[in-house]
Amino acid sequence: xxxxxxxxxxxxxxxxxxxxxxxxxxxxxxxxxxxxxxxxxxxxxxxxxxxxxxxxxxxxxxxxxxxxxxxxxxxxxxxxxxxxxxxxxxxxxxxxxxxxxxxxxxxxxxxxxxxxxxxxxxxxxxxxxxxxxxxxxxxxxxxxxxxxxxxxxxxxxxxxxxxxxxxxxxxxxxxxxxxxxxxxxxxxxxxxxxxxxxxxxxxxxxxxxxxxxxxxxxxxxxxxxxxxxxxxxxxxxxxxxxxxxxxxxxxxxxxxxxxxxxxxxxxxxxxxxxxxxxxxxxxxxxxxxxxxxxxxxxxxxxxxxxxxxxxxxxxxxxxxxxxxxxxxxxxxx
Amino acid sequence: xxxxxxxxxxxxxxxxxxxxxxxxxxxxxxxxxxxxxxxxxxxxxxxxxxxxxxxxxxxxxxxxxxxxxxxxxxxxxxxxxxxxxxxxxxxxxxxxxxxxxxxxxxxxxxxxxxxxxxxxxxxxxxxxxxxxxxxxxxxxxxxxxxxxxxxxxxxxxxxxxxxxxxxxxxxxxxxxxxxxxxxxxxxxxxxxxxxxxxxxxxxxxxxxxxxxxxxxxxxxxxxxxxxxxxxxxxxxxxxxxxxxxxxxxxxxxxxxxxxxxxxxxxxxxxxxxxxxxxxxxxxxxxxxxxxxxxxxxxxxxxxxxxxxxxxxxxxxxxxxxxxxxxxxxxxxx
Numbered sequence: 001x002x003x004x005x006x007x008x009x010x011x012x013x014x015x016x017x018x019x020x021x022x023x024x025x026x027x028x029x030x031x032x033x034x035x036x037x038x039x040x041x042x043x044x045x046x047x048x049x050x051x052x053x054x055x056x057x058x059x060x061x062x063x064x065x066x067x068x069x070x071x072x073x074x075x076x077x078x079x080x081x082x083x084x085x086x087x088x089x090x091x092x093x094x095x096x097x098x099x100x101x102x103x104x105x106x107x108x109x110x111x112x113x114x115x116x117x118x119x120x121x122x123x124x125x126x127x128x129x130x131x132x133x134x135x136x137x138x139x140x141x142x143x144x145x146x147x148x149x150x151x152x153x154x155x156x157x158x159x160x161x162x163x164x165x166x167x168x169x170x171x172x173x174x175x176x177x178x179x180x181x182x183x184x185x186x187x188x189x190x191x192x193x194x195x196x197x198x199x200x201x202x203x204x205x206x207x208x209x210x211x212x213x214x215x216x217x218x219x220x221x222x223x224x225x226x227x228x229x230x231x232x233x234x235x236x237x238x239x240x241x242x243x244x245x246x247x248x249x250x251x252x253x254x255x256x257x258x259x260x261x262x263x264x265x266x267x268x269x270x271x272x273x274x275x276x277x278x279x280x281x282x283x284x285x286x287x288x289x290x291x292x293x294x295x296x297x298x299x300x301x302x303x304x305x306x307x308x309x310x311x312x313x314x315x316x317x318x319x320x321x322x323x324x325x326x327x328x329x330x331x332x333x
Numbered sequence: 334x335x336x337x338x339x340x341x342x343x344x345x346x347x348x349x350x351x352x353x354x355x356x357x358x359x360x361x362x363x364x365x366x367x368x369x370x371x372x373x374x375x376x377x378x379x380x381x382x383x384x385x386x387x388x389x390x391x392x393x394x395x396x397x398x399x400x401x402x403x404x405x406x407x408x409x410x411x412x413x414x415x416x417x418x419x420x421x422x423x424x425x426x427x428x429x430x431x432x433x434x435x436x437x438x439x440x441x442x443x444x445x446x447x448x449x450x451x452x453x454x455x456x457x458x459x460x461x462x463x464x465x466x467x468x469x470x471x472x473x474x475x476x477x478x479x480x481x482x483x484x485x486x487x488x489x490x491x492x493x494x495x496x497x498x499x500x501x502x503x504x505x506x507x508x509x510x511x512x513x514x515x516x517x518x519x520x521x522x523x524x525x526x527x528x529x530x531x532x533x534x535x536x537x538x539x540x541x542x543x544x545x546x547x548x549x550x551x552x553x554x555x556x557x558x559x560x561x562x563x564x565x566x567x568x569x570x571x572x573x574x575x576x577x578x579x580x581x582x583x584x585x586x587x588x589x590x591x592x593x594x595x596x597x598x599x600x601x602x603x604x605x606x607x608x609x610x611x612x613x614x615x616x617x618x619x620x621x622x623x624x625x626x627x628x629x630x631x632x633x634x635x636x637x638x639x640x641x642x643x644x645x646x647x648x649x650x651x652x653x654x655x656x657x658x659x660x661x662x663x664x665x666x
Contacts, residue, residue, distance in 0.1 A: 001439050008367060030653065034491055034494055036491055036494070038494060038495055039491050039495070042494065048359060049638035093460075093543065097456050097457070097460060100452070100453070113575075117497075118497075119433070119452070119484045120433070120497055121497050123429070123430050123433055123456055124493045124497060125490075126456075126460070126492050127426075127459070127460075127463065127486075127490045127493075128487065128490035128491065128494060130463055130464070131463070131483060131486035131487050131489075132483075132487055132488050134467045134479070134483045134486070135480065135481075135483030135486070135487055136483075137479075137485060138476055138479035138483045139480065139481040140476075141476045143471055143473075143474045143475070143476055143479070145470035146467070146470075146476070146479050147468065147471040147472065150464060150467045150470075151468060152469030153460075153464035153467070153468070154465055154468055155465050156464075157335065157457055157464050158367055158369055158372050158461065160457045160460075161372050161457050161461060162369055162370070162371055162372070163452065164451075164457060165371035166451055228492065229369065234403055239559055241366065257501070267422075277430050305628035329564075330533050
């Protein structure tokens with residue numbers, strides 16, 4: 001069952017999606033099979049990280065939505081599944097390296113690679129995943145796809161680098177935050193949707209609408225992720241929380257709060273940041289309305305995402321994309 | 334002046350190579366230009382790492398050698414320069430991540446990125462270089478090149494992962510060491526030579542001979558590198574030395590010594606390893622002949638490399654490839 005779609009479990013398109021995602025998982029595992037046992041053991045571990053499969057789901061659903069084809073799957077070809085697996089592999093590589101960046105110990109309820117095997121192995125394993133993603137992508141034999149995904153991963157890394165540049169920057173503004181999450185998260189998700197459509201021979205305006213859908217959904221997804229890092233329940237979320245605070249990463253609730261706080265309030269909040277007092281900060285951001293306003297920002301991006309779907313013929317696939325967008329902001333994990 | 338070729342400075346082909354390498358450097362810098370100042374500053378720093386330009390030199394020289402064309406450069410096209418820049422970018426990414434792995438502080442006489450800006454930035458910058466390498470590679474519009482380079486970077490990462498797996502393994506044998514350096518170093522260098530030839534429309538057996546040349550040269554290069562880590566002079570080499578010992582990486586001199594040492598000698602050497610007593614180990618490996626036998630192994634690989642050149646028409650380019658191979662094992666930096 002694709003996560004975030006449990007409410008739609010009874011729909012035939014979800015069954016189709018499940019079968020396609022299983023094939024994507026086979027491609028994923030086959031690509032990472034190595035003749036070296038030491039490498040295989042690491043890949044088996046990292047495959048447990050596969051969680052929501054959001055990006056592969058979006059490639060496939062966008063492919064279906066763009067073709068107007070509801071449920072027989074004839075609109076999806078091997079290239080859709082290859083690109084779906086590539087997108088998940090790129091995402092997995094960023095997770096492994098993010099965990100190094102964040103010193104995280106837990107990911108999807110399991111120990112992180114860096115925690116188990118050291119930062120060095122985690123760095124190299126992330127590189128191995130990136131390399132395999134590009135290699136798998138090249139098997140599609142289409143230089144335009146390689147170029148598009150190369151551009152997206154450039155953008156993604158730039159987002160991470162700008163984020164690192166602003167560590168411990170207590171004056172970071174909302175525009176910079178949006179620039180960062182737009183690059184590091186929304187760009188890949190947008191491209192997943194666009195490529196899914198392109199591979200279904202969609203008209204350019206349809207592919208572009210799906211790209212905008214994905215970008216807006218990606219922004220909402222990252223805002224919700226950042227919110228869960230502050231307000232979530234670690235057991236429910238299944239990964240280390242409070243990491244943004246630990247690592248001096250200011251996210252939207254704090255940015256919005258500091259933007260309107262008077263000198264006295266600001267000084268109090270900065271003291272809480274310095275002390276890494278997550279509980280007090282959580283209470284403070286809740287009380288001043290910053291949590292609620294951030295939640296609303298995510299909801300607005302979801303609404304903007306769904307507006308784009310109006311440009312596509314209505315189908316089971318577009319309805320499911322809409323449901324997926326809604327689930328992004330109601331999720332608690 | 335391409336490093337390692339100072340003895341051939343007067344030859345017209347070296348002047349041609351210099352001009353071509355300048356164009357490669359322009360491609361390299363243009364690819365890394367970002368609209369984000371924080372990213373640009375990091376790339377400027379990392380460009381100082383460009384040292385020997387061994388891999389671009391090999392792409393270009395192999396292209397010339399395969400076409401039998403001596404010195405007018407007409408055999409080299411834009412794709413040669415693109416792939417030359419890509420190979421250097423992949424190499425640079427591995428340097429940046431290796432420095433994280435090794436906790437190195439000095440690289441090419443400058444501070445490493447991890448030392449200056451933290452491991453997190455170094456990890457992300459390495460990713461940015463890998464991503465840009467694949468993106469630049471995709472601009473050549475030839476899926477076969479993408480596929481070949483993707484395979485090589487997979488192999489390269491596998492070599493690094495196996496090496497990490499054998500950290501502090503005092504029983505590692507010579508075959509495993511060769512497997513590691515063959516994957517992590519020789520594979521990319523071999524592919525540089527093969528691709529240079531392929532882009533000059535070489536016959537398959539010529540491209541294959543150049544690949545074997547590159548692989549053997551790569552083995553010699555890595556063995557010499559590992560030797561310099563033990564016997565080199567840090568000021569001359571220009572990077573942190575003794576890192577292999579610090580990180581529990583056993584290289585050929587130690588492996589050969591331990592393979593023949595009796596129980597008493599072995600115990601004494603393991604104590605030196607444990608104490609990280611680089612000076613005593615250096616003396617010991619020199620006295621027992623392991624340094625000399627390792628040097629001979631590198632020389633043998635160079636001889637094997639040069640044997641492959643006999644399959645090509647003799648030209649200024651093949652002579653320079655031979656000179657380059659010789660310089661690999663006489664270099665002191």
